[in-house]
Amino acid sequence: MARPSRRLRLGLGFTVAAVVLTGVIVAHELGSPTRGVEQAPHADAPACADIAEGYPAALDGHELADTGVPGVAVWGDQSVVLRCGLEPPAPTTDLCVTVDSVDWVYRQDESGDGRKVIITYGRDPAVEVAFDAQDTAVDRALVELSRIVRPIRQRNHCVDSTGG
CATH class of the missing domain: 1.20.5 (Single alpha-helices involved in coiled-coils or other helix-helix interfaces)
Structure with a gap:
């Protein structure tokens, strides 16, 4: 042969x-913890770097993953995904809640399949958070995330928000 x-x-x-x-x-x-997650357009904003220093090691029992992507934080297997550096939303009639002095708008058009998506209102840069609502206690996680986001200066408020 x-x-x-x-x-x-x-x-x-x-x-x-x-x-x-x-x-x-x-x-x-x-x-990768960031599979399918796009970095926000202004993720390199100083405010995003500032809040990144306050990311908790765990959120509602989910460990913070090392993403290596500026402006992106992931807890668990994408149970909670935070993206900093988005354009603030325009005035809207969508549901808005205030949690610890931070206004959050529910993005119904981007929510679905067990995921709830919210974005800060009146803060620039805006911070968006996507929750696996079946795997995460959204209310508890939102209290912790509001504490992190609060240092980003609020320029506008929801007209009729609920919460406190």
Whole structure:
């Protein structure tokens, strides 16, 4: 039986290496806490860096993951995802609640499939939080997150908010 040519062996070696490398990259991305999470346009704002220093190590029993992405914090397996650096929402008739002096607007159009999405109102940059409502006590987590977000200066308030 003839031995495969050197060119064929090299080609096979490169192919195997490429397949292995692709598998490693895919496995890394699937295991990444930020899979599918986009960084906000103004995530590099100083206010986002400031609040990042106050992220709790755990939120409603979910551990803070190391994302390595500025302006993004993830607790648990995306049970809670925070993105800082968004444009503040325009005036809206959407439900707005005030928690510890922070106004939050419920983003019904972006919520669904067991996820609830809220965004700060009247603060620039805005902070958006997506909760897995089946896995997280939203009210408790919101109290902790409001404490973190409060230092971002509030420029406007919800006209008719509920809460306190």
